[in-house]
Amino acid sequence: YMGDGSISKQRNRSVLRLHVKDREFARRFSSTCSQILGKKPYSVRHIADRDKYETTVANTSFCKFLEQTFSQLDPYVRDHPSGFLRGLADSDGCPAITTTKKRGKPWFFVQIVVATSTSIPLLSYARTILGECFKLKATLVYKGKPRPRPYENGFFHSKKRVFDLRISRFEDIRRFSRVVGFGLSRKQVKLESAIAVRQSFGSGEKAVEEWTRNWEHGKTEWVRRKGAS
Numbered sequence: 001y002m003g004d005g006s007i008s009k010q011r012n013r014s015v016l017r018l019h020v021k022d023r024e025f026a027r028r029f030s031s032t033c034s035q036i037l038g039k040k041p042y043s044v045r046h047i048a049d050r051d052k053y054e055t056t057v058a059n060t061s062f063c064k065f066l067e068q069t070f071s072q073l074d075p076y077v078r079d080h081p082s083g084f085l086r087g088l089a090d091s092d093g094c095p096a097i098t099t100t101k102k103r104g105k106p107w108f109f110v111q112i113v114v115a116t117s118t119s120i121p122l123l124s125y126a127r128t129i130l131g132e133c134f135k136l137k138a139t140l141v142y143k144g145k146p147r148p149r150p151y152e153n154g155f156f157h158s159k160k161r162v163f164d165l166r167i168s169r170f171e172d173i174r175r176f177s178r179v180v181g182f183g184l185s186r187k188q189v190k191l192e193s194a195i196a197v198r199q200s201f202g203s204g205e206k207a208v209e210e211w212t213r214n215w216e217h218g219k220t221e222w223v224r225r226k227g228a229s
Contacts, residue, residue: 004091007063014063017056019047024184025090026053032087033057070125081133082180088115088126090183095191096166097215097222099208108207110194112167112176114138118160126165134179136172138165170198190215190222 004020018029023044030042037059044055057063070077077084092115100107114130117123123140130136141164167173174195182188193214201207214228 007067010058013058014060015056015058016063016066017054019052019054021052022184023053024186026055028090028183030055033062037062070121077129078133081129085114085126085129085180086183089113089180090187092116093165093182094187094221095182095194097190097194097211099211106205106208108198108201108203108211110170110173110198112173112191114165114167114176116143116162116164118162120163123163123165130167134175136167136176137169138167138172140164141166189224 005016005018007014007016009015016033018026020026023046026044027041030044033039033055034041037057042055042057044053046053089112093113096111096113098107098109098111100109114126115123120140127138127140130138143162143164145159145161167176173191177188177191177195182191194211197207197211201210214225215222216225217223
C-alpha cells in the first residue's frame with residue numbers, strides 16, 4: 001500500500017485499486033494502465049458519499065511487477081525516468097507557491113514538491129533519479145506527523161513522520177517543468193504561471209501583486225480567479 005493506491009488479493013487474483021479525490025488523476029491513471037496492458041480504458045467510478053473516484057485493474061502479472069523492490073525496478077525506471085517522476089508528482093506532488101513577507105517586505109517564492117510521503121526510501125530513490133538522470137537537486141524537508149483521520153468509531157493517529165521532496169533552485173524548477181513536468185493540466189498550468197511571474201516580476205512586491213491578481217488561495221491550494229487571463 002502506498003499513498004492512494006493499494007494492491008489486494010481477490011479470488012486468487014491480484015487487484016490494483018486507486019481511490020482519489022482528483023477525477024483528472026483517476027482518468028489519467030486508468031488511461032495509462034490501459035495503454036501499458038493493451039486494454040480498453042478502465043472505468044472510473046464516482047463514490048458520491050465520499051466524493052472520491054475509484055478505478056481498479058485486475059491483472060496479477062502487472063501487480064507482481066509493481067510489487068518489486070526499487071532495485072529490481074531500477075532498470076525500467078532509468079529507461080523512463082521522466083515518466084516515473086511525473087507519475088509520482090501527479091500523485092503526491094504539487095507546485096508550492098508562497099506569498100509572504102521577508103524582512104517586512106512582500107516575497108514571492110516558487111518551489112516544486114515532487115512528492116510528500118512517509119517513505120524515506122521512496123523519496124531518497126526519487127532524489128537519486130532526479131540527480132543522476134536530470135542533474136536536478138532536491139532536498140528532504142520534514143513536515144511533521146500526519147493529521148488524525150477518521151477510522152471506524154474514532155480517529156487513527158499515525159506515528160510515522162512525513163517528508164517533502166522539494167526542488168527550490170529556480171533554474172532547477174524551470175528545468176523540471178521542461179523535462180519532467182506534471183501530467184495533470186491544473187498542476188502544470190499553475191507551475192508554468194508561477195515560473196512566468198517569477199521570470200517577469202522577480203520575487204518581490206510586484207510579483208506578489210501579479211500572482212494574486214490572477215490566483216487566489218482556496219481551502220487547500222491556489223486556484224485561478226474567475227475571469228483571470
